[in-house]
Amino acid sequence: MEQKTKIKGKVHYVGVNDRTKALFEGLWPLPYGVSYNSYLIDDEKIALVDTVDICYFEVFLHKIRSVIGDRPIDYLIINHMEPDHSGSLSLIKQYYPNITIVGNKQTFGMVEGFYGITGEQLLIKNADPLDLGYHKLRFYLTPMVHWPETMMTFDETEGIIFSGDGFGAFGTLDGGFIDTRMNTDIFWEEMIRYYSNIVGKYGSAVQKALEKLAPLNITTICSTHGPVWTEQRGKVIDLYDRLSRYEGEEGVVIVYGTMYGNTEQMAEAIALELSAQGIKNIVLHNVNKSHSSYIISDIFKYKGLIIGSATYCNELYPEIGSLLPKILLRDMKNRYLGYFGSFCWSSAALRRMNEFAEKSKFEIVGEPVDMKISMDDLIYSQCENMGKAMADRLKQDRETSQD
Ligand SMILES: Cc1cc2nc3c(=O)[nH]c(=O)nc-3n(C[C@H](O)[C@H](O)[C@H](O)COP(=O)(O)O)c2cc1C
Ligand SMILES: [Fe+2]
Ligand SMILES: [Fe+2]
Structure with missing residues (x-):
């Protein structure tokens, strides 16, 4: 035998x-x-x-x-x-x-x-x-x-x-x-x-x-x-x-750090718009629950990345603060980045996200959104705009890949 x-x-x-x-x-x-x-x-x-x-x-x-x-x-x-x-x-x-x-x-x-x-x-x-x-x-x-x-x-x-x-x-x-x-x-x-x-x-x-x-x-x-x-x-x-080759598929990872769910509402609004615009691969990660290895894995998989953070003690939400260097460490290329933040009395998260965006080699897509306390119509439409901008950018690649 x-x-x-x-x-x-x-x-x-x-x-x-x-x-x-x-x-x-x-x-x-x-x-x-x-x-x-x-x-x-x-x-x-x-x-x-x-x-x-x-x-x-x-x-x-x-x-x-x-x-x-x-x-x-x-x-x-x-x-x-x-x-x-x-x-x-x-x-x-x-x-x-x-x-x-x-x-x-x-x-x-x-x-x-x-x-x-x-x-x-x-x-x-x-x-x-x-x-x-x-x-x-x-x-x-x-x-x-x-x-x-x-x-x-x-x-x-x-x-x-x-x-x-x-x-x-x-x-x-x-x-x-x-x-x-x-x-x-x-x-x-x-x-x-x-x-x-x-x-x-x-x-x-x-x-x-x-x-x-x-x-x-x-x-x-x-x-x-x-x-x-x-x-x-x-x-x-x-x-x-x-x-x-850092070649991602069409799709978007939305990672957010939230304590009470207000920042999450921004992520949901962006995701809904992405879907309405015909993007099918959308993954939301609540950074409190998803281990960073799964988040990094999905960022390698998909071309679109949107990150959101509540302000916490005049800083990024801590788990987002620890995720961003992990993304930078991997020298990723060819990604589209959108980002958003929230605060109650003085905005800080978005400022840190700006710094991250500068350090990364990512192409910035859409206007960053900063929300005071909770969602209103204006913030909602700004989130929709970000979703639309990301979807448009991804769809532009569909056209070039067909040429
Ligand atoms: C422990 C803690 C620290 C906070 N620190 C700040 C801060 O330094 N500046 C600020 O504007 N808001 C601060 N906030 C308020 C939150 O950033 C704000 O309410 C945000 O919208 C919360 O989003 P969430 O509902 O997604 O958790 C803090 C909240 C908590 C619970
Ligand atoms: Fe090994
Ligand atoms: Fe090894």
Whole structure:
């Protein structure tokens, strides 16, 4: 019987599922959990590609032994040093003392820094090969997808790209791990949320990596998180390509910070007008309830962004105040921005929003609206104007995309 761990050729899946952690990197909620994927190539020379979070070492070791028994591992290829993947490195070294660590010149300083393991072992440069027997590997340096040492390993024999965090998604692998043997529905949204929050700042690095990969005949994507992609690999590459070019779909995210609901009425008025103008993708986020990772994810998805904030102690509403730097941090491009504020005795939120608008690279759409205390006819029509201006701007792009 063929081993259930097998992917293709002599490559096996030996990753683990984490259904315990509440927040990935201490920041990102994991409603569907997360997998730490590792791959074992059981060839004439045996190679392990990345490890897993240290909490899962026992499970990991058991999986490795179910494939190779007591035989030693020749190489540990480190595509990425973030501890969700390198966490089991020093234990692997204890169990397999003769293993050769394969990395680039950025890798070994981190191996020493994190784990006290010194010395370069097998230092590779971009496009260097490694022959395992049947599988012929080649390494591609892809710095900043997600860290400076990040690289990808391509198996030229079977067309498998071991892509590190690239093409990763949140979500555990429940049963099957190959896209053809599972329901992949949840992974698309979780891929956007993973990409936008974790890799999102490094769009140009992802574009460079995609250029390097373009000539390769890829049949299978083995990322460090989420499914192994075979049949649906085209959709995955296309999604990463669009996200890393900051190319949004037609649609608007309206994020607002409110205590008593007056600012929310402005958001509702804008949304109603957008809908009346024929915009279908409209997402409202009350910043008190939506975790920022979902808001950032939707901002990556849609071209239109409208932000509103009540004034709070002569400042932005605190949760909006913490969201704006998260948006700036990700260096997003090609977005249309509208904004509004509210106050009771002295306006401050709108002033801060003006500052944000200047710092962002976004195209400002419509006239900012500032509301004193509560909605009246004038403010309502100003909100409608903002909705109309945003809808018009988005519809203008429809026309250019048809040309
Ligand atoms: C804790 C707190 C602090 C506030 N600070 C200010 C302020 O510094 N300046 C001001 O004009 N209004 C201030 N307000 C009033 C609100 O900004 C104003 O009523 C706004 O319209 C509330 O919008 P909301 O109903 O969406 O929460 C404050 C309200 C609260 C509850
Ligand atoms: Fe990472
Ligand atoms: Fe990772």
